[in-house]
Amino acid sequence: xxxxxxxxxxxxxxxxxxxxxxxxxxxxxxxxxxxxxxxxxxxxxxxxxxxxxxxxxxxxxxxxxxxxxxxxxxxxxxxxxxxxxxxxxxxxxxxxxxxxxxxxxxxxxxxxxxxxxxxxxxxxxxxxxxxxxxxxxxxxxxxxxxxxxxxxxxxxxxxxxxxxxxxxxxxxxxxxxxxxxxxxxxxxxxxxxxxxxxxxxxxxxxxxxxxxxx
Amino acid sequence: xxxxxxxxxxxxxxxxxxxxxxxxxxxxxxxxxxxxxxxxxxxxxxxxxxxxxxxxxxxxxxxxxxxxxxxxxxxxxxxxxxxxxxxxxxxxxxxxxxxx
Numbered sequence: 001x002x003x004x005x006x007x008x009x010x011x012x013x014x015x016x017x018x019x020x021x022x023x024x025x026x027x028x029x030x031x032x033x034x035x036x037x038x039x040x041x042x043x044x045x046x047x048x049x050x051x052x053x054x055x056x057x058x059x060x061x062x063x064x065x066x067x068x069x070x071x072x073x074x075x076x077x078x079x080x081x082x083x084x085x086x087x088x089x090x091x092x093x094x095x096x097x098x099x100x101x102x103x104x105x106x107x108x109x110x111x112x113x114x115x116x117x118x119x120x121x122x123x124x125x126x127x128x129x130x131x132x133x134x135x136x137x138x139x140x141x142x143x144x145x146x147x148x149x150x151x152x153x154x155x156x157x158x159x160x161x162x163x164x165x166x167x168x169x170x171x172x173x174x175x176x177x178x179x180x181x182x183x184x185x186x187x188x189x190x191x192x193x194x195x196x197x198x199x200x201x202x203x204x205x206x207x208x209x210x211x212x213x214x
Numbered sequence: 215x216x217x218x219x220x221x222x223x224x225x226x227x228x229x230x231x232x233x234x235x236x237x238x239x240x241x242x243x244x245x246x247x248x249x250x251x252x253x254x255x256x257x258x259x260x261x262x263x264x265x266x267x268x269x270x271x272x273x274x275x276x277x278x279x280x281x282x283x284x285x286x287x288x289x290x291x292x293x294x295x296x297x298x299x300x301x302x303x304x305x306x307x308x309x310x311x312x313x314x
Contacts, residue, residue, distance in 0.1 A: 054305035084231040201258035205245035
């Protein structure tokens with residue numbers, strides 16, 4: 001490729017960096033790269049959970065219709081709804097409607113907090129049944145380790161997301177930060193939502209007591 | 215991305231949200247069908263992949279980005295995900311050792 005090929009777009013020399021191959025800002029590209037890396041972290045944990053379940057004859061299935069499956073479905077609703085409010089927030093930010101964008105992001109945070117409260121309540125129920133990361137009444141200690149690591153890391157992401165969005169909502173509403181900052185925070189939030197779309201069926205629905213054993 | 219990418223309108227986003235909820239409800243209904251584990255796993259994971267594709271395409275706006283961004287990020291990710299599947303034959307070997 002000659003230098004002229006690159007110069008036609010920008011009018012600058014190839015030695016100035018040429019054109020932007022992705023036509024997005026560095027913050028957004030950085031967030032996409034983080035998301036791809038984090039996807040592999042969660043994929044590894046999901047594979048670990050599935051590997052242990054596949055290799056264990058008496059893998060515990062403590063998630064019944066009530067409360068676990070029902071609550072996990074409501075938690076899925078909370079995250080999906082918070083994702084759509086985040087999209088509205090990003091759309092408002094793109095029109096530079098700062099107060100409206102901040103309002104939608106606050107709704108998103110509320111969805112995230114509802115998810116965390118319901119999830120912690122579900123954890124409390126399991127812990128009261130005697131499930132910890134190291135032991136459980138069914139004699140398969142790796143179940144607790146795999147379950148709490150996977151769902152705990154996801155919940156940590158939700159909590160960090162709520163804090164991140166709080167900063168973005170507060171600052172963007174007060175005239176600081178750019179549209180790109182809001183958009184990048186939205187990417188993170190949708191990713192957290194996306195990960196749950198795999199944890200929910202893999203951990204909860206497939207542990208439903210009506211599904212075939214093993 | 216330009217503002218144009220965010221001009222899908224509330225109607226588009228609400229319809230994606232509706233489909234995501236509908237797929238979730240379908241997943242829950244499927245989980246109550248009496249079915250062996252492996253076909254159930256395939257069905258539920260396929261539905262999850264569809265939901266993930268909807269989120270990535272519309273909520274994360276990848277559909278409106280340049281193809282070069284998708285080609286840089288996703289083939290490598292999919293390759294790594296497929297490589298992770300190599301562990302499962304070993305899980306079956308362990309299971310067969312424990313449960314003759």
